Amino acid sequence: MTAAPTFEELFRSAKRSAVHLEMRDGYMRDADFEEWQAGNRFDPAERWRSWFDLMRATTHRGVVVRRARIVSEPISDYIRFEYDVTASHNVAAGESVRWLPRKKASAIALPGNDFWLFDGEAVLFNHFAGNGDMLAEEYVTDPSAVELCGSAFEAVWDRAIPHEDYRPV
Template identity: 50%
Template structure:
């Protein structure tokens, strides 16, 4: 495993593809706590999300404008958690920035061999694993350039992607 670059460095290094597989039903990311609380209050708007995701949207837009395919797939339990409802409400911003996003109910993923952690896969060669505590807090990520690990992640992502529902057709 190698040192983990920032998301700016990681996505900026992509030349063809940047794919992200998310498999948790709850994330407890410190940076999202305020916005998630606002969303739960019922006063949240997409403009609030736009302010919170502004830097991310700019990064994704710059990568997509270079012709890099940016795709995100989410495996979710049903009924979905409040956190997944929040993510679903935010997802139009990801799409506007240039990401393609699909959703797969967990029961439909049972036959897909999956790595044990969420990941980003860059150009089918470089993997960033995002690790989380049991409560959903982000813990130290890892990187790998092992071709076997990259192949597993690529295969897993493509299987999920092919079985998943596009964002605009997935209802929470």
């Protein structure tokens, strides 16, 4: 049995696209979040250098990287943190980011977990604990799962607001 590719290998082998759907209102309360919450600001380009390098290498090869976030409004403190660092972190690294208020997602068939979809061929599901800690990743190439994730992402993307236009409530 062949081992699943690593997260970095998935990006390095992507040819056309990598899309990410986030559906939680909070993730792990790591040191970066706690520092931000305490009012300390930092440079994401320095703090998350490996992410910047991976995204730049990926997008410079012509791979389109898009991230959509479904969020409850009013937004949680964690989503405020994500919003505050998105321009200097995700967008600056080459991602396109959009936000969809949860009330506008009710008629979309969504998978049960956040995911990355690579080239419309493979899904990497992200499994989280209730407190937002990452539990596991699950690599899936089943065509029905790939199709569900692709259609869900595109439906969210079509309804979502570009980062530069979104004003959190």
